[in-house]
Amino acid sequence: MPLPLKKALISTIECYNAGIYSAAAVSGRRTLEGIFKYLLPEGKRNGPLHKLIEEATAAKDLSGPLKTLSHAIRTGGNLGAHFDEEHEPDENVARQMVELLNYLVSYLYVLPAQISQLEADLGKNKT
Template identity: 40%
Template sequence: MRPSSVSIGNKTSKGGTNTHGQFRPKSVNTFCPFCSSKVTFSLVNSNPTPMPTIWPAQSTCPECEESVNFIVYYTKQDGNSSVADISMFPAPSHLIAPVELPEKLPAALSSAVRDAEAAYRAGLYSPAVTCAGRALEGLLKHILREKDTSLYKLIDIFCESEEATKPIKKLSHTMREGRNVAAHFDENIIPDQKSAEIMIELLHYLVSYLFLFSEKAEKLSTKLR
């Protein structure tokens, strides 16, 4: 599904000035969500009222002349505001939304995943593939507690371990428990909107795991041959 907006990171910005206590980038360099050209968007303030944590801006693609909106997010340190992130609206159709990472994931692993995403967003596809493989190796080493093992061997060890089946087993049992709550009357438990949302999300994960992942892997394998 195409996201309505996408984070393009704070490293895409170029130049800028300090206005109302904020550093406002002069421009950002990224892909146009309409024509897919990698261009420099000159940013113009789109809200005359200063807001302490964000700066809404807009621009026009120099190639296709479509209007694109941006939001610059700020973080405060020692009384100064610095650019924490930049979002673009709408998201380019070819971009992939950043994955939600667990808080307990080590910083080095989170960085490895984000590096792969950042390389992809920047159009650096060969480095993106390399970084994705590096992230996979790091994730498997973390799960299996293996250090001096090749990625090929790590995959074999992982597939033979309980760690490979534990997430899908937990997901399936969670859905079973949710189904039981809804299917059997209990005056103390009434499924609400949030419960239904979680069940649908789990169902999506299950479908992806059982069918889509294998299909995508086969397509990639065919392309690489």
């Protein structure tokens, strides 16, 4: 993670932890802007956030890491499922697989529900 992006994320978390929720929301948006700027080449990092999101998602295959993660977990599972005298999963491999499975489940199931809830809450705040 680029250092400026890490600093922006820490600032967002600090605002939230301090109970300054408006600042946390603004800082969170700023962090999001940084995320998408770093996904683009330097010459394309200007413009409003909505355009940065559209350009970054069009230019970069965001599903690639998900596919790689899924295959890595599958390969680790194969290591455990099939007998091999020379290769078997150890504690480190098993821990990594559990952690990555947790991230995958969160991404595929928890995150969509949380996004829907945020959208619903944002709709309530407009009235």
